[in-house]
């Protein structure tokens with residue numbers, strides 16, 4: 757007699773669990789569509805991050821001969837910092853001319869300014 761009762765209770769629990777599952781499934785299904793992921797900000801990376809201009813052409817032409825452009829793009833610096841660096845690159849054999857340094861340094865300082873996390877790169 758009491759076993760039937762126990763079974764009965766168990767059946768209730770099973771039914772309740774089933775109902776709960778259905779309710780949850782229903783809620784999950786009918787909940788408003790999740791907000792669409794925010795449009796990824798068009799973070800320009802790599803060469804695309806460099807503003808267009810004659811200086812960019814120079815950099816594309818002269819600055820990936822010995823190392824990848826990522827070496828340039830990873831760096832940051834003030835105009836003085838870039839001037840020093842460009843001089844150093846010429847000493848290493850880069851084919852830009854010393855006359856091109858001021859414009860290039862100004863351009864690079866603007867496009868790739870000093871980075872707080874890489875203070876040592878900023879000169």
Ligand code: HEC
Pocket residue numbers: 815818819820821822823827828829831841842844845848849850851852
């Ligand atoms: C003839 C080879 C050569 C060319 C061409 C060259 N580099 Fe370099 N560059 C190097 C060497 C070698 C290093 C690593 C040693 C060093 O830092 O001096 C380097 C390192 C760098 C770094 C790393 C950070 C630093 O200050 O050391 C940057 C930034 C850089 N070059 C920028 C440039 C730019 C901008 C140009 C184009 C004008 C250029 N390089 C062209 C040889 C070159």
